[in-house]
Amino acid sequence: MPTLLHIDSSAVADGSVSREVTAAFRAAWQAEHPEGTVVYHDLAVERIPHLDVHGISAGYVPAEDRSPEQAAAFALREQLMSELEQADAVVIGSPMYNFTIPSTLKAWLDQVILMGRTAGETPSAKGTPVTVVAARGGSYAPGAPREPYEFVTTYLEKVLGGGLGLEVDFIVPEFTLAPVVPALAEFAPQAAESKAQALELAARKAKALAV
Template sequence: MSRVLIIESSARQQDSVSRQLTREFTQQWQAAHPADTLALRDLALNPVPHLDADLLGGWMKPEAQRSAAEVQALLRSNELTDELLAADVLVLAAPMYNFTIPSTLKAWLDHVLRAGITFKYTPTGPQGLLSGKRAIVLTARGGIHAGASSDHQEPYLRQVMAFIGIHDVTFIHAEGLNMSGDFHEQGLNQAKAKLAAVA
């Protein structure tokens, strides 16, 4: 039995393609793996604060020196990190906003990329501590960006996942969604076909 953590980051609830892909994924995964446990965190409905002095203080100060705000920031970061540590499969649903990921997803990453917990520093450089986990990234894009210099989603997320030790990463892009003609339908259908293979 595996535990799957799904992170939603689309600002839209209705008409969100990344959320549509998440629903498809959930249905297919549950059908194929009925014993697995799925947990959902919606960063649009419950946004995570951006990295600030309170969170840095919570991480870096001795317990006796932390302010109440720093303690709360640390508890929130611990909760998010514990969810990630408990998961066997991480699913990131990420629409492309201005060529990259939503700021809400970046804020979540800033809470869970933690020295000594999800990675560590060694004499030869950083080493990820989450080896053995798998990540699936579902993106929705108005244009076509895969493999182009305009794609700052996939290279960044691959780097971040590798940094914490997750090297088994699958990207499923729904592209061309805002282009005229048949691009929207084609992009969505191609993404759904790839989803079926992943589940």
């Protein structure tokens, strides 16, 4: 059965555009794969621990030689890496916080990146399609005043594509704060249009994976 790995990292439960768009992707994917499995992580609720010395060192020690602390730390890494390796498609919701990704998503990435397995010359999940919903409160598009501060897509392209060998695609809803921040109110029409396009694109991309 096909498997979708779905990850949300927005700290906002209600009103999150990244969550709404990943949900649209998931719904369209499930419509095409009614027999499929969805593995879901809400990183705002299910706090994945930061990679510590035990988790780091365990990746380079044979299983039989690991300390109890290393074994416990690597068990989580094994679970998360296996989920990525077994997925037929991945969708990730990543809002922009202070010009980059949420720390909760960085914690997940640190746990799943292991040189010689998921990363390196022959990444174990190489070629898996991943769609990233990179929502942001304003605009960081080419030509925008804050374009140089865009460290979400630029970072994830390198990590997911260059590091893990995944086939990365982005959906970028902009001006998500326009409805709630008075200083951005004039951009409300652009926000509505960008969100509508993102929802349509998410459904289209999910359906295309079934071909």
